Amino acid sequence: MTTRSGPGQDRPDPGLDAIMSERRQLINLAYRLLGSLAEAEDAVQETYTRWYAMSQQQQAAVDSPGAWLTTVSSRICLNQLSSARVRRETYVGEWIPEPLPGHTEWISARPGDATADPADRVTLDESVGMAFLVVLESMTPAERVAFILHDVFCHSFAEVAQIVGRTPAACRQLAYSARRRLRQSQAPASPAAQRARVVRDFKQAWEAKDIDALIGLLDPDATAIGDGGGLAITFLHPIEGGEQIAHAWVELARRRPGNVRFLERAVNGQPGLVAQQDGVIVTVFAFDIAGDRIKRIWVVRNPEKLRRWSTG
Structure with missing residues (x-):
């Protein structure tokens, strides 16, 4: 695609492919910043709307369109994070980040889309793990943006400062504070094979209604959190303690x-x-596992957060 869209704008635009090639990076950034793929897509769409609202002369004056898009998208996300805190105060029950199906690379597509754009792939790594995203939710919007831009996407603090509206030194401190939160809340990760075995054992014990086996797989101080968003039945308050969770899960079975x-x-x-x-x-169940024990279970039942899940 090399033509401009819009009334009277059918001139060749050789830069369009380069502009649109940034979409994947923007989707990846916005999802990590917002914890919601739907909100991330809206933020990226708004970013492109602002780009194409400029004249050709204004666009040509931008030295680095990719940097411009990243800056605008990040600022939109920063504003959304601030307003999201207000919205989530009235959210029914606990709010959990939107879970993503776990292919190595997953193509996002809105429900009803005939095809999915490969440019919308979300790369899954430790920076989109549920435990990681939940900790990000505890940060201030500025901390979250500074940390993700610098530590995950490798932007300099000078670049981050232009986005956040603070000095590079202040942004450095924000990122440091964010790292400290992560260190305090996250246990060393268990090997992938070990985590998979724990989840498999949990499933088998759950289906067998084996309460002793469940208790043995749960950390004594484990927590289970449900998110129905007022649209699906789930427990409104966290369940604290491995024994309490085991009893609740047997009752579910x-x-x-x-x-x-x-x-x-x-x-x-x-x-x-x-x-x-x-x-x-x-329902989607995500786990935080340390060693051979489950420390946290996140239960997402809000249908709005499960639209992109398939049965495959």
């Missing part, structure tokens, strides 16, 4: 309808589980 199956699926690139009912995924 006893009440499970006959048309529900539990399946092993990667969630944000990490071993997880899903509940599938009549071929439709209705």
Whole structure:
């Protein structure tokens, strides 16, 4: 595609491909900043809208279109993070980041799209793990933006300062504070094979209603958090303690309808589980595992956060 869109704008635009090639990077950045793919796509769409609202002369005056797009997208995300805090104060129950199906690279597409654009791939690594994203939610908007831009996307603090509206020294301090939060909240990661084994054992114990086995797999201080968003039934308050979680999960197994199956699926690139009912995924379970014990379980049932999940 090498032509400009819009009334009377059918002139060749050899720079369009280069501009659109930035979309994948912007989607990856915005998802990490916002924790919601739907909001990330909206932020990126707004970024391109602002780019094409400029005249050709204004666009030509931009030395680095990629840097311009990143700056604008980051500022949009920063504003959204501030307003999101207000919206989530009225959210029904706990708010959990939107989980992503766990292919190595997953192509985002809105429900009903006939095709998915390869430019919309979200690369799954440790910076989109559920535990990582949950810690990001505890940061101030400025901390989150400074940390993601610098530590994950390797922008200089001088560049970050232009986006956040603070000095490079202040941005350095923001990133330091964010790193400290992460260190304090995250245990050393277990090997992938070990995490997968723990999740598999948990599934088998759950299906067998083996409460002792479940307790043995859960950290004594484990926490389970559910997110139904007021649109699906789940527990509104966190369940604290391994024994309490084990009892709750056995009760869930006893009440499970006959048309529900539990399946092993990667969630944000990490071993997880899903509940599938009549071929439709209705619940996603993400886990935080340290050693051989599960420390946290996130249960996402809000259908708005599960639209992109397939049964495959």
